[in-house]
Amino acid sequence: MRHTLPIAPQFYVTAPQPCPYLDGRMERKLFTALHGDNADRLNDSLSQQGFRRSQNVLYRPACAECSACMSARIDVSRFSPSKSQKRTLRRNAGLQRRATSPWATEEQYDLFRRYLDARHADGGMADMDMFEFAAMIEETPIRSRVIEYTDGETGALVGVSLTDVLDDGLSMVYSFFDPDRPQESMGTHMILDHVDIARENALPFVYLGYWVPGSRKMGYKAKFSGLDLYHGGEWHPMTSPADYVEARDTHPLSSDPIAEQVAGIQLPDRHPTRA
Known part of the structure; x- marks a missing residue:
């Protein structure tokens, strides 16, 4: 189904498919x-309106009976590392960071x-080959970087983040x-x-992508202070994770039709006017 604004781009919605975060749920995406x-x-x-990038596509959840997926970001001015996160920084003090162009190796x-194979053997990327991996890294029409983390002693690659500069x-x-x-809690270290x-x-x-209350896969994001969540069309400072449980059950009539979501x-x- 296609929905168009008076000026490009054009927006589409996917057919329902099983939700990767909450068992027994179906998801749809606006993209x-x-x-x-x-x-x-x-x-x-669109990133400031809850969208995420995957190669040359921007998408946002558009589920009729659930609004649990909320885009999350850390407000750097409000962030302060916890005691556990400080220990993570100390444990990884010997790592070296290298920012490169988005080329796959x-x-x-x-x-x-x-x-x-160790963390997501049954996930949607489990069968991704080298060519598909290269597409994920390299097919970016915007300013992107690959941030590599290497062991300071051995030089071994221990962490990678594909990062867009907004x-x-x-x-x-x-x-x-x-x-x-x-x-070493490498995932936490890369965020820090x-x-x-x-x-x-x-x-x-x-x-940071989407935080989903009730999803173990996404629970780690709630551990960072200064977190904002995008819901109700606005960014709000995160309160207690328990405050968002009801977002997993939204009455269908309370969700705006896709056409209205696009119009908003x-x-x-x-x-843009140049100075």
């Missing part, structure tokens, strides 16, 4: 293509495969790490390091 000269500003604008893919922050599109180093990168570059936010999306000016 649009990301291409052309306006891609960076479109990505900036065999070393990255080997780490990616080990990560999937006008108001960093968006961690997809991250993976060495599953044989659980004591992105907070540092954002602070160093005077960027106010680090976008704010698009960037395609021809």
Whole structure:
């Protein structure tokens, strides 16, 4: 089904399919293509309205009976690491960070495969081959970076994050790490390091993707202070995780029709006035 605003882009909605986060639920996504000269500003604008990027597509959940998936971001100015997160930083003090252009390597893919086999063997990416992995990394029409983390002693690659640079922050599109180093909490470390990168570059936010109350896969995001959630068309500081449980059950009549959701999306000016 296609829904169009007076000016491009065009928005579509997927057919219902099993939800990857909550058992027994079905999900639908609202999405649009990301291409052309306006891609960076479109990505900036829609990311600020709860959308996420996957290669050259921007998407946002559009489920009729559930509103549990909420885009989450860390407000860098309000963030303060917990005692546990400080220990994680100390444990990983010997790692080296390297930011590169979005090019896929065999070393990255080997780490990616080990990560999937250990953590997400039954997930949607489980069968991804090298060519599909390269597409995930390289098919980006916007300003993206691959942030690599290597062991300072051995030089081994231990963590990777595909990261978009937005006008108001960093968006961690997809991250993976060495599953044989659980004591280092690499996933947490990469988020903490992105907070540092954002602070160093005077960027106010680090976008983490979706947080889903009741989903064990997404529970770790609630452990970061300064977290904002996008719901009801606005960003709000996160309160207690228990306050969002009812979002998993939304009456169908309380959800706006897809056409109204599309009409409410704010698009960037395609021809901004130059100073």
